[in-house]
Amino acid sequence: xxxxxxxxxRGAQQRPTPHISVPLSHYVVxxxxxxxxxxxxxxWTHTDAVxxxxxxxxxxxxxxxxxxxxxxxxxxxxxxxxxxLAVEDAVHAHQRPKLERYDxxxxxxFKTVRYVTNESPDTANEIVESGxxxxxxxxxxxxxxxxxxxSGLSKLRHEMEDDAERLEVGSSAVLHAIxxxxxxxxxxxTARIEADIDTMEExxxxxxxxxxxxxxxxxxxxxxxxxxxxxxxANPLRRLAEGYTPLIPExxxxxxxxxxxxxxxxxxxxxxxxxxxxxxxxxxxxKITLQQNTDMRKITAWVAIISVPxxxxxxxxxxFDFMPELKMKYGYPVVISVILVACLTLYRxxxxxxxx
Numbered sequence: 001x002x003x004x005x006x007x008x009x010r011g012a013q014q015r016p017t018p019h020i021s022v023p024l025s026h027y028v029v030x031x032x033x034x035x036x037x038x039x040x041x042x043x044w045t046h047t048d049a050v051x052x053x054x055x056x057x058x059x060x061x062x063x064x065x066x067x068x069x070x071x072x073x074x075x076x077x078x079x080x081x082x083x084x085l086a087v088e089d090a091v092h093a094h095q096r097p098k099l100e101r102y103d104x105x106x107x108x109x110f111k112t113v114r115y116v117t118n119e120s121p122d123t124a125n126e127i128v129e130s131g132x133x134x135x136x137x138x139x140x141x142x143x144x145x146x147x148x149x150x151s152g153l154s155k156l157r158h159e160m161e162d163d164a165e166r167l168e169v170g171s172s173a174v175l176h177a178i179x180x181x182x183x184x185x186x187x188x189x190t191a192r193i194e195a196d197i198d199t200m201e202e203x204x205x206x207x208x209x210x211x212x213x214x215x216x217x218x219x220x221x222x223x224x225x226x227x228x229x230x231x232x233x234a235n236p237l238r239r240l241a242e243g244y245t246p247l248i249p250e251x252x253x254x255x256x257x258x259x260x261x262x263x264x265x266x267x268x269x270x271x272x273x274x275x276x277x278x279x280x281x282x283x284x285x286x287k288i289t290l291q292q293n294t295d296m297r298k299i300t301a302w303v304a305i306i307s308v309p310x311x312x313x314x315x316x317x318x319x320f321d322f323m324p325e326l327k328m329k330y331g332y333p334v335v336i337s338v339i340l341v342a343c344l345t346l347y348r349x350x351x352x353x354x355x356x
Contacts, residue, residue, distance in 0.1 A: 037164030
């Protein structure tokens, strides 16, 4: 017969939490079919959409996903023949910007950034928030996988739907639009960071201003995060502009060259930020050292002034029987006057030499 504790132990065992399957529609932001640059009406599943496009032998499908898990993206991966390694990267995120080719499809990763508004650069704890956009590109489909809440593409989709000529080019036009959108955000973020660094620079070199070196190190950390998003993207864009794959027609490659030029501008700004922040760190540390030296000079000057009455009080506190001026009627005020005159004279000398 089992004991009471063993019975309780059996009852206390935790049952495994059942896996709750979330429908794919929870992750699909939008799914549309575009033919001749125009969006076909109606709501589409990914299977119906690709069937429609391949039956027409024209147009492409654009599916937008937001942070799907492996189970939910599996059906889309099977339908469009996505490579398992690319799918794994798209699910787990935290990837460097890169471009990979698998059979008849491309997989490209973009790091997105957003400027975090703060009341003042001196009190900011974060100025750059990052996210990711993964793009699967095929001849008749574009699948975008987003990670992060600031990297939405709905506005971009609406802008392209208002310009049928861009969508008429095909799925490669969507890839270019996303690349251009991401790099334009880089330009906006770098412009805002530049304004913050200019404000900090003015405060550092302003007289009697105090700026913490820790705040500059925070800016360097955020600029480093921006560098991780910007620098690795140069090579993928250059490869697309140079005809890396037939999925990108010649008429679109020239637009990728323009995006690459903008990215070069951003890269130069980020490099300049890093160098300027290093200079500001050196200037701040030099200013702190100078301020400490000034404080030590002031402390030394006041110690010298205080040593005058301390010395006199020390001499007259030795309690000798035969000391001059002990019996004088005006001995006390004379000694006080001598102390004051000596202290004031020493104060004027130190003041003249800018020790005080």
